[in-house]
């Protein structure tokens with residue numbers, strides 16, 4: 001199992017001839033299927049697991065199990081019972097914390113410290129946050145008078161949606177899967193989850209935790225596989241799935257939207273971004289340089305919130321570019337458990353090819369490559385991995401493809417600006433609208449600018465700091481709906497308004 005996966009290549013590297021088999025989890029049982037696919041390390045290219053692939057038959061079994069569970073005691077579970085289960089799941093992840101870290105690191109090659117601080121810690125926090133929330137969630141009640149003067153009591157009753165299909169990506173596998181599973185179960189639904197084919201390990205461990213935490217059979221089901229023509233499509237097409245919640249690429253969201261249109265299923269989408277960071281001349285300079293480095297290169301740029309467009313006020317533009325270049329060139333690309341590692345590889349060779357094609361395109365579009373622009377050379381097994389250099393570009397017009405399209409790699413383009421009004425227009429001139437960052441010490445400006453951005457999220461003098469009670473999501477191509485806090489409770493429940501004449 002993933003617990004035993006090495007994060008650092010031994011000095012003599014051997015190919016694993018008997019990799020672990022990751023199975024589906026359906027109706028409380030681990031289930032193998034004949035169809036399999038490979039899970040390879042993005043650090044070394046080595047085979048780390050064989051993964052069972054589900055098709056329509058397994059998805060059908062999982063959905064049927066979920067429906068049976070809804071009709072059983074789970075459908076009647078109280079808020080307190082559901083909260084207790086979520087706390088047990090959180091404790092179960094904590095009890096196997098290092099196994100989750102190893103699973104996440106094996107699939108993605110990210111630094112071990114990042115997996116500890118961000119991914120697995122958030123996996124635990126997601127379950128606790130929604131357990132806390134349901135215990136304190138208020139209801140709505142309005143008292144009014146009818147035509148005859150009688151008192152009318154209007155209140156809201158919440159029911160589960162039913163079977164929720166969860167489709168999650170590879171960039172923050174456990175964080176994004178649990179961000180959906182936790183509120184779905186909190187509101188009494190049953191789920192069929194399909195993690196990304198690139199990152200199946202932590203989801204498989206989560207199924208073990210669900211079983212050990214006493215989550216009844218059928219409440220949490222897991223199917224592995226791909227999107228089109230595989231488990232993902234079968235899940236979105238299934239007539240007994242009431243809702244689909246998806247995080248991933250905008251184009252995939254649009255395909256899923258077409259698929260679910262016939263069944264008029266509920267949908268919640270967190271999609272891509274082409275996020276801007278704006279640095280004003282009055283910003284705390286060093287904090288802004290470090291903040292932009294983090295927001296551009298964390299997780300090798302594979303966070304939908306990463307800043308790929310940076311706008312710097314002209315008086316500090318040259319100094320800022322030089323400082324970010326100097327800081328970026330100190331970044332260490334290495335094995336996940338190497339001391340001081342800053343960045344691992346991107347998720348796969350296919351994704352590396354995509355990122356590198358944008359690096360080449362940037363040059364063809366006339367960019368100056370300030371630093372990076374290619375792949376590092378290690379002269380060891382890491383050269384078989386999917387590493388790319390953190391890259392800073394300047395000199396492109398705002399309509400260049402590298403400034404308008406989501407690259408999803410460790411790259412940012414930096415451009416100068418002259419006025420607040422101008423930069424707001426440039427930030428908003430995007431097909432996406434997920435997140436923006438502002439770096440300034442002027443409080444009035446921070447408020448003024450933030451309110452005018454057409455994005456779902458704005459961070460001022462910080463980035464990717466999360467209060468799980470707040471709404472999270474994007475505008476335009478960046479998504480549909482909001483999750484987080486009561487917004488998740490709303491999405492994952494069906495509401496009935498009851499009016500009683502007293």
Ligand SMILES: NC(=O)C1=CN([C@@H]2O[C@H](COP(=O)(O)OP(=O)(O)OC[C@H]3O[C@@H](n4cnc5c(N)ncnc54)[C@H](O)[C@@H]3O)[C@@H](O)[C@H]2O)C=CC1
Pocket residue numbers: 167168169170171194195196197225226227228231232233236247248249250252253255256270271272273303304351354406407408
């Ligand atoms: N959060 C984000 O903004 C993310 C953006 N991306 C971007 O998307 C590009 C493609 O990466 P992918 O992993 O292929 O992302 P994707 O959006 O295609 O995949 C995400 C999930 O959706 C599933 N899926 C794909 N097509 C589907 C379909 N038609 N029906 C149902 N499920 C489907 C996948 O199996 C996976 O579980 C990346 O190069 C990256 O640029 C990828 C992951 C996350």
Ligand SMILES: O=C(O)/C=C/C=C(\O)C(=O)O
Pocket residue numbers: 171172176179247248270302303304305466472
């Ligand atoms: O903090 C969160 O809930 C989500 C963060 C990141 C994404 O949604 C993403 O990278 O897709």
